[in-house]
Amino acid sequence: DGGITQSPKYLFRKEGQNVTLSCEQNLNHDAMYWYRQDPGQGLRLIYYSQIVNDFQKGDIAEGYSVSREKKESFPLTVTSAQKNPTAFYLCASSRGTGYGYTFGSGTRLTVV
Amino acid sequence: SQQGEEDPQALSIQEGENATMNCSYKTSINNLQWYRQNSGRGLVHLILIRSNEREKHSGRLRVTLDTSKKSSSLLITASRAADTASYFCATGAGGTSYGKLTFGQGTILTVHP
Numbered sequence: 001d002g003g004i005t006q007s008p009k010y011l012f013r014k015e016g017q018n019v020t021l022s023c024e025q026n027l028n029h030d031a032m033y034w035y036r037q038d039p040g041q042g043l044r045l046i047y048y049s050q051i052v053n054d055f056q057k058g059d060i061a062e063g064y065s066v067s068r069e070k071k072e073s074f075p076l077t078v079t080s081a082q083k084n085p086t087a088f089y090l091c092a093s094s095r096g097t098g099y100g101y102t103f104g105s106g107t108r109l110t111v112v
Numbered sequence: 113s114q115q116g117e118e119d120p121q122a123l124s125i126q127e128g129e130n131a132t133m134n135c136s137y138k139t140s141i142n143n144l145q146w147y148r149q150n151s152g153r154g155l156v157h158l159i160l161i162r163s164n165e166r167e168k169h170s171g172r173l174r175v176t177l178d179t180s181k182k183s184s185s186l187l188i189t190a191s192r193a194a195d196t197a198s199y200f201c202a203t204g205a206g207g208t209s210y211g212k213l214t215f216g217q218g219t220i221l222t223v224h225p
Contacts, residue, residue, distance in 0.1 A: 041217060096210065100145055106152075
């Protein structure tokens with residue numbers, strides 16, 4: 001079955017540590033996105049990518065980095081520069097403008 | 113920036129009743145979408161309505177779009193306890209937006225058996 005897989009489901013980060021969240025899709029979608037969701041809030045866009053080797057900053061890109069070396073994969077690194085990283089991170093993919101998103105099941109990141 | 117604003121923030125109804133959620137936005141759009149999120153899970157796409165459409169149906173869902181008022185509504189008819197979830201509207205611009213969506217804050221719907 002086609003879908004989008006995020007891992008891990010739960011992740012704990014120590015102060016000063018970089019962590020990478022995985023996002024893989026087998027839907028053959030060109031576009032992929034990373035959103036952050038804080039408790040009781042909507043989603044805020046971190047980064048997005050339309051094609052391999054190209055990505056754009058979203059509204060809250062500071063302290064995050066991404067890569068798009070393969071069409072299927074769009075990993076997100078939360079760097080030590082992100083001062084408040086505790087949140088629920090959601091990855092999505094779509095065919096592009098005018099199409100709906102398919103979301104992964106999310107990664108819950110907690111700073112310890 | 114948050115484009116969509118949803119109203120109400122929370123809605124509590126009895127099973128069998130209809131639920132209506134509203135979404136307002138500020139700038140011109142190419143399309144508007146509604147998503148559902150069960151607690152702690154990813155979002156699920158429900159329905160997409162394009163800027164040149166006024167109404168769309170999918171099963172028990174009816175979405176309307178009024179571009180002159182920059183608003184949309186989602187109606188769930190004959191609600192069920194399983195409809196309990198958060199519902200988000202999301203707006204998409206055209207052009208070189210790469211399909212990125214701007215999400216509202218969401219409406220928490222509780223359907224009591």
